[in-house]
Amino acid sequence: MRKSVVLLLFIMIISCSERKLPTVTEDTSLPVIEKYIVPEFINPDKIYTISVKVTSSQTIDFVTLSIYKEGSETVLSEHKLYDDGGAVHVSDGDMIAHDGLFTQIVKWETDDDAQQNILFEFTAVQDYKEIGDQFQVVVISQKNLLPEILSVDIPDTLKSGFDGELEFTASVYDSNGLQDVKTVMFKGKMNNDVYFQGYLSATAEAGIFNRKVDKSFAIGKKGLYDLDFEAVDQSNRKSLPYPEEIYIENTAPELYDIQAPTEYTRPEGDVVEFFLVTIKAKDEQTIKDIKYVKMSWQKADGTFSENSPFDLYDNGLPLQDQLAGWDQGYRGDLVANDGIYSIAAAFDSEQPLGDYELVFWAEDLAGNRSESLVYKITLK
Numbered sequence: 001m002r003k004s005v006v007l008l009l010f011i012m013i014i015s016c017s018e019r020k021l022p023t024v025t026e027d028t029s030l031p032v033i034e035k036y037i038v039p040e041f042i043n044p045d046k047i048y049t050i051s052v053k054v055t056s057s058q059t060i061d062f063v064t065l066s067i068y069k070e071g072s073e074t075v076l077s078e079h080k081l082y083d084d085g086g087a088v089h090v091s092d093g094d095m096i097a098h099d100g101l102f103t104q105i106v107k108w109e110t111d112d113d114a115q116q117n118i119l120f121e122f123t124a125v126q127d128y129k130e131i132g133d134q135f136q137v138v139v140i141s142q143k144n145l146l147p148e149i150l151s152v153d154i155p156d157t158l159k160s161g162f163d164g165e166l167e168f169t170a171s172v173y174d175s176n177g178l179q180d181v182k183t184v185m186f187k188g189k190m191n192n193d194v195y196f197q198g199y200l201s202a203t204a205e206a207g208i209f210n211r212k213v214d215k216s217f218a219i220g221k222k223g224l225y226d227l228d229f230e231a232v233d234q235s236n237r238k239s240l241p242y243p244e245e246i247y248i249e250n251t252a253p254e255l256y257d258i259q260a261p262t263e264y265t266r267p268e269g270d271v272v273e274f275f276l277v278t279i280k281a282k283d284e285q286t287i288k289d290i291k292y293v294k295m296s297w298q299k300a301d302g303t304f305s306e307n308s309p310f311d312l313y314d315n316g317l318p319l320q321d322q323l324a325g326w327d328q329g330y331r332g333d334l335v336a337n338d339g340i341y342s343i344a345a346a347f348d349s350e351q352p353l354g355d356y357e358l359v360f361w362a363e364d365l366a367g368n369r370s371e372s373l374v375y376k377i378t379l380k
Contacts, residue, residue, distance in 0.1 A: 029057050029058065030056070030131060030132040030133070031054050031055065031056035031058065031060055031124040031131060031132040032054070032055045032056070032132065032133075033052050033053070033054050033063065033122050033123075033124060033132070033133075033134075033135035034052060034053045034054075034055070034135070035052060035053075035135075035137055036051040036052050036053045036101055037049055037050060037051035037103075038050060038051075038052070038120060038137050038139065039139060040139060040140065040177060040179070041139065041140050041141075041142065041176040041177055041180060042108045042118065042139050042140070042141050043108065043141070043142065043143065043144035043176070043235070044108060044109065044110050044111075044112075044113060044141070044143060044144075045107070045108070045109060046107070046108055046144070046235065047105060047106070047107045047108075048105070048106050048107075048108060049093045049103065049104075049105055049106075050065060050079070050081065050103065050104055050105075050106050050120070051081070051093075051094075051101050051102065051103040051104075052081065052101070052102055052122050052135065053100055053101055053102075054083075054100055054101075054102055054124055055100065056124065056132070058126060058131070059126065060083070060102070060124045060125065060126055061125050061126055061127070061128075062080045062081060062082050062083075062102065062125050063080070063081040063102040063122050063123065063124055063125065064078065064079070064080060064081075064122070064123045064125055064130070065078065065079040065080070065081055065104065065106070065120060065121070065122055066078050066120075066121045066123070067079075067118060067119070067120060067121075068118070068119045068121065069116060069117070069118060069119070070116075070117035070118065070119045070138060071117075076110070076118075077106075077109070079104050079106050080104060081102035081103055081104040081122075082094055082102060082103065082104065083097060083098055083099065083100065083101060083102045083103070084097050085097030085098075091105065092104050092105065093105040108141065110141060112141070113142070113143040114142070114143075115140060115141070115142040116140070116141050116142070117138050117139075117140060117141075118138070118139050118140070118141045119136055119137075119138055120136065120137045120138075120139060121134055121135070121136050122134065122135040122136070122137075123135075142175070142176065144176060144233070144235060144237065145174075145175045145176070146233075146237055146238070146239050146240065147172055147173065147174040147180070147181050147231040147232070147233050147237070147238075147239045148172065148173045148174070148231065148239050148240070149170055149171070149172050149184070149229055149230070149231050149239050149240075149242040150171040150172060150173055150207075151170070151171045152168075152169070152170045152171075152229050152242050152244050153167075153168075153169045153170075154167075154168045154169070154227065154244055154246060155246065156245070156246060156247065157246070157247045157248075157249065158213075158215075158217065158218055158246065158247070158248045158249060159249050160215075160218065160249035160250055160251040160284045160285070161215050161251070161284025161285065162214075162215050163215075164214070165212040165213060165214050166212070166213055166214075167210060167211070167212050167213075168186070168200060168210065168211045168213065169200075169208065169209070169210050170184045170200055170208075170209045170210075170229055170231070170242070171207055171208055171209075172184060172207050172208075172209060172231045172239070173207060174231070174233060176233070178206050178207050180233045180234050181202075181207075181209075181231055181232070181233055181234075182232050182233060182234050182236075183199050183200065183201070183202075183209070183231075183232050184199065184200040184209040184229055184230070184231050184232070185197060185198070185199050185200075185229070185230050185232060185238075186198055186199075186200070186227050186228065186229045186230070187227070187228045187230075188221070188225040188226070188227055188246075189225060189226045189227075189228065190223065190224075190225060190226070195221065195225065196220075196221060198211065199211070200229075209231075215284065215285055215286065216285060216286045216288065216289075217248075218248050218249070218250050218285045218289070218366075219285050219286065219288055219289040219365055219366075220289065220364075220365035220366055221248045221250060221366060222248055222249070222250035222366035222367070222368070223247070223248065224245060224246075224247045225245070225246055225247075225248060226243060226244075226245060227243070227244045227245065227246055228241035228242070228243055228244075229241065229242040229243075229244065230242070250284075250285055250289070250364070250366040250368060251283075251284050251368065252362075252364065252368035252369060252370050252371075253281055253282065253283040253289070253290050253362040253363070253364050253368065253370045254281065254282050254283070254370060254371075255279055255280070255281050255293070255360055255361070255362055255370050255371070255373050256279070256280050256281075256282075256373075257279065257280040258277070258278070258279045258358075258360065258373060258375045259276075259277070259278045259279070260275070260276075260277040260278070260345070260358070260375060260377060261275060261377060262376070262377060262378065263377070263378045263379075263380060264347055264377055264378070264379050264380070265379075265380055266347060266349060266351060266353060266379050266380065267347060267348055267349050268349055269349060270349070271348065271349065272346050272347075272348045273346060273347055273348070274319060274332075274344045274345070274346045275344070275345055275346075275347075276332050276342060276343075276344060276345075277295070277312075277342070277343050277344075277345045277358070278312075278340050278341065278342045278343075279293065279295075279312065279340070279341055279360050279373070280339055280340055280341075281293055281314075281339055281340075281341055281362050281370075282339055283364055285364070285366075287314070287337065287339050289364045289365050289366065290362055290363075290364055290365075291362075291363045291364055291365050292311055292362065292363055293311070293312040293314075293341040293360065293361075293362045294309040294310065294311055294312065294360070294361055294362070295308075295309055295310050295312055295343060295358055295359065295360050296308050296309040296310075296357075296358070296359045297309075297310065297345070297356065297358060298356065298357040298358075298359075299351065299352055299354075299356055300351075300352045300353060300354025300355055300356055300379060301352045301354070309359075310343055311329075311331075311343075312331070312341035312342055312343045312360075313329045313331050313333050313341060313342060313343070314333055314336060314337060314338065314339065314340060314341045314342070315329050315333050315336050315337075316333055316334065316335055316336030316337075317329050317330040317331065317333055317336075318330060318332060318333070318334075319331060319332035319344040331343045331344055332344035347379060351379060352379070353379050353380060354378070354379060355376050355377070355378050355379075356376065356377045356378070356379060357374060357375075357376055358374070358375040358376070358377065359372050359373070359374050359375075360372065360373045360374075360375070361373075
């Protein structure tokens with residue numbers, strides 16, 4: 001019995017001893033530096049924004065950036081990064097004060113164009129003393145060579161009004177890394193004159209840039225174009241042009257379905273009567289390719305109305321009292337961009353009786369002209 005009591009007391013003492021052992025806590029008072037904006041590649045004589053994030057329970061005055069060649073103890077340059085929102089050090093590049101991001105704008109200067117590893121060493125400073133662990137990042141310094149386009153894949157012909165989408169694709173290379181390539185641009189030329197340009201966007205596949213085009217791409221374009229593709233890096237340096245050719249078809253717009261009276265009774269007295277004349281238009285490149293729709297107005301006596309030919313509009317702007325806004329396109333159109341082009345016509349008691357001939361035609365932005373349509377209104 002006595003042995004059992006002694007054993008129980010021994011176990012209780014051990015248990016109490018374990019509970020009273022001090023808990024080892026991690027020291028969070030020292031600052032911790034993390035990468036925020038540090039380039040992977042740096043080029044001689046280029047300027048970079050360098051920024052690190054500092055987590056600290058203490059106030060940090062600044063962060064020192066010391067730059068070395070990897071493996072060397074010789075400091076090539078030294079800089080101070082601040083978290084002041086540019087209020088104290090106006091040219092440090094810091095955006096928001098006291099957000100934990102310490103920033104400085106640094107120009108990388110070296111006489112060595114060869115590729116080399118450079119060590120960025122960051123240290124937090126408080127009251128002119130370095131505190132906490134240093135943080136190091138290795139970057140690559142090399143002369144900024146031009147990016148290069150390796151290949152381009154485009155259709156040789158864009159059929160007028162083609163269905164769906166077609167793709168322009170370019171494969172690129174950059175010795176500074178593919179992240180240095182900002183975009184791929186292209187220019188469409190005829191006889192060395194630039195008629196249009198555009199851009200390809202980066203895809204999920206490294207080094208591949210792409211753009212999808214539909215039939216509206218041919219708006220205002222027609223014929224055989226030389227396409228020059230150029231890769232553009234973050235320093236806006238361009239690759240040598242990569243030439244291709246593309247033939248773009250663009251057919252003329254088509255007019256149909258004229259809506260207007262075929263007969264009209266001439267007004268009596270000092271009265272002007274207005275009525276709506278409309279015509280539908282379509283274009284295989286969409287109606288955005290239509291430059292204008294016009295109508296000539298020949299009277300029954302063979303003369304033409306003043307200001308004939310007239311422009312018809314698909315702008316949804318109604319006819320206003322006293323023809324206010326006529327020159328600004330207020331001509332009676334009901335719905336904008338529905339392919340129905342409109343104009344308000346008028347008769348008064350002075351107009352000669354007989355047949356009035358209306359001739360309609362359209363032209364697109366590529367210079368194609370539609371077939372003309374003729375319509376007659378008999379004034380009785």
